Amino acid sequence: MNISSQKVSLGEKIGYSLGDGSANLIFQMMMMFQLFFYTDVFGIKATAAGMILLTARFFDAFVDPLVGILSDRTNTRWGKYRPWLLWTAIPFALFFILAFTTPDLSERGKIIYAGVTYTLLMSIYSFNNTPYSSLGGVMTSDIKERTSISSVRFVTATIATFIVQGLTLPLVSKFGHGDAQRGWFSTITLFAVIAVVLLVITFFTTKERIVPPPNQRNSIKQDFKDIVGNRPWKSMFVLTLFLFITLAMWGSSMSYYFNYFVDKTALFDFLRHFDLVSVDGGSYGLWHRFLNAFGLIALSDHSNVFAVGFSLFNMIGQLITLAGVVFLSGYLSNIFGKRNVFILCLALTGCFTSLFFLVDSTNVGLIFTINILKSMAYAPTIPLLWAMMGDVADHSEWVHHRRATGFVFAGIVFALKAGLGLGGAICGGLVDWFGFVPNAVQTDSAIVGIKLTSSLIPAITFFIGVVALFFYPISKKLNEKIQLELSDRRTNN
Template identity: 80%
Template sequence: MKSTSQKVSFGEKVGYSLGDGSANLVFQMMMMFQLFFYTDVFGIKATAAGMILLFARFFDAFVDPLVGILSDRTNTKWGKYRPWILWTALPFAVFFVLAFLTPDLSERGKIIYAGITYTLLMSIYSFNNTPYSSLGGVMTSDIKERTSISSIRFVTATIATFIVQGLTLPLVNKFGQGDASKGWAITITLFAIVAVVLMIITFFTTKERITPPANQKTSVKQDLKDIVSCRPWKTMFILTLFLFTTLAMWGSGMSYYFNYFVDKDALFYFLGNIGLVSGGSEPTGVIHKILDAFGLIVYDNSQVFAVGFSLFNMVGQLVTLAGVILLSQFLSNIFGKRNVFIICLALTALFTSLFFVVSANNISTIFILNILKSLAYAPTIPLLWAMMGDVADFSEWKNHRRATGFVFAGIVFALKAGLGFGGAICGGIIDSFGFVANTVQSADSILGIRLTASIIPAITFFVGVIALLFYPISKKLNEQIQGELDARRENNQ
């Protein structure tokens, strides 16, 4: 089958992208707010909360390969991977809600409840997201179409990220009316309902076009041998592990950074200058009424953290969205995915490190650094999954066998392991520096929070840069692989 016959319509690309929008309603919540929720809302100590995140990752180590094996061997009229998106949609939503409830339990009971619900959520995430990611690798073999699919996918993912990072805390305040537990429960339930709808749309609007070679024999042992011996896969595994360790650490760290380090009076003044402070009266303009409906208008200092941090996140996501749309495919078509990833990730590490030197009352500089960091990171977002599709092609090209689900399962495991490690590292560091939730922090505690939001994630970002130096699939080799695989498929080899 020639790649020219594997063009994917814009509607199908959008339909596929909605699945990642759904996943990011959950993923971003875990990455940005799970640790903060456990410590500041549910009342679990930071180290214990971090260990919950880490424990779930070890348990999940057995789930991801299983999902890859099962999905590769699934044969239905809908394909191998699409059915899993439909089958897991409702359980995904249920476990999402359960992970953010706050039952009245003892400290030990809270730890057990959080451990069980978070582990279940991560497991169902594997059963949903590994097949979903694999689907993107079998919708087309055309490398430009694949990059286009990834770019549109991450436009939708960025919109979902914008919603989660920008509206979660204001909606919690709005729905809770002083009761944080109630606010979180209603907000998460709302997101869960939307997530189910988006997954169902993805199932009905997508199509699988690439199948394994006709003479391929089923062998888990051979699948494992193929990926372990695949240098591009090992490179992407290390990159993904450190990338998502960093994102989870930085996302969690910034929650504490804004709540405990950033000067509330300076932030209040900053928000007032851009029209987000009410001055004690109800908003009158249409825009202000809309903002107020989402909890984005400050009435007093108690709302400064929620609105300020939400604005910080929304600005970052808008810049990221522009970068994904305008830069990712354009730059990768010219310079190749690997080269773009290396330069942009190195710049991301640099801008992240600079959060350490900003003073607590210099709000404008904090926002400027966020804009620079987001713009630098934006082009890399679609490239990770487009490159994983290339890795599946590389493995098929080299071994004459294709196991897309197994290839992606390892990367999803690295992603979630990074998520667990990042949260655990952040929790462990701030706890070791003396963090106590919902109190004025000591100078040592503030130092720990600043480190988790700047220097330490900058270092782990840079490990990803080093890993990419060993990624062997250049733009030229990618085109060669595509051409040879197209010829094989045409001849049913």
């Protein structure tokens, strides 16, 4: 098939991107708030919560390869990967709600409940997201189109992230009316319903164009053999593992950083500059009332200043990220190649992340400035990870004359979820070891632990990802060669 015949319309790109919007309503909630929810709302210790996040990874070691094998061998009139989006939509939403529901149980009962529901959520995430990610690898073989699809995908993902990180805590406060458990349940249910609708739209608006070679034999043993000997895949596995260890650790710890380290009075004064505070006896305009409807106005008693301040912090970061994805990622990667852009931007991200350790708790403006610089540096990398995985699937087909897109992506989804669990476990274990106590004034030692997991430690794990990229061999020139040769093969077939 000629590469030029595999152009993808903007409508289809947007339709595909909605699937990642759906996934990020759930994934970002787990990455940013799961550990915080378990300790400060659900009511279990940080170490126990971290172990729950980590233990689920043992099940993933079996689930993720299974999903890759099953999706590669699925044959329907809708394709191999699209049907899974429809089949898993409602179970995905249901397990999401259950994972953020607080039952009336003993602490031991809560730990068991949390372990079961989190493991089920992670398992259904694999059955949904591995086929979804694989779908992006078979919509086109055109390099620029694949990067474009990833860019549009992550615009929607960034919007979903903006909503989760910016509105979750204010909505919890609004819906809960002082009852945090009820607030979380209502907020999660709202996001779950939206997630189902978005997945259904993705199913109906996308198309699979790349198929395995017609003479390919299905062999699980060969699938494993191909992937174990695939140097680009191994590099991407290590990169993804440490990237999501970092994101989960940093995302989890920043909730604690804002709630327990940042000075609440300084934060309230900072929000006052943006007219995001309520003063007794004041009169307010339409915009102020609109924001207040979403809980984005800090009350004069400082009772919700953490929620509003942390939401603003996240929303500004996501707006910067969105601009970087739209205007920089495709442009830079087309000139310098995906790998080179990833290396430089990830190194800069690690440097800026380390600076959170040095900031004084009252210097809120500097905290926000560092976040802007970090978000700006990280933004161009976001679409590249999954575009590069499509390139890895092509490289495997180019070398072995076999294609197993689902199996290739399954390993990376496993690395993603392993990173998510390890990052949360590391954060929970470290803050607990330094003496963290939920819903209390923290000791100096506990503050140091919170600062370390928000700055220096994630900076180190970012740089491990940079090292992994130096072993990724698919340059811009080699990628173009692979696409041309595969195009010729498919035309002849």
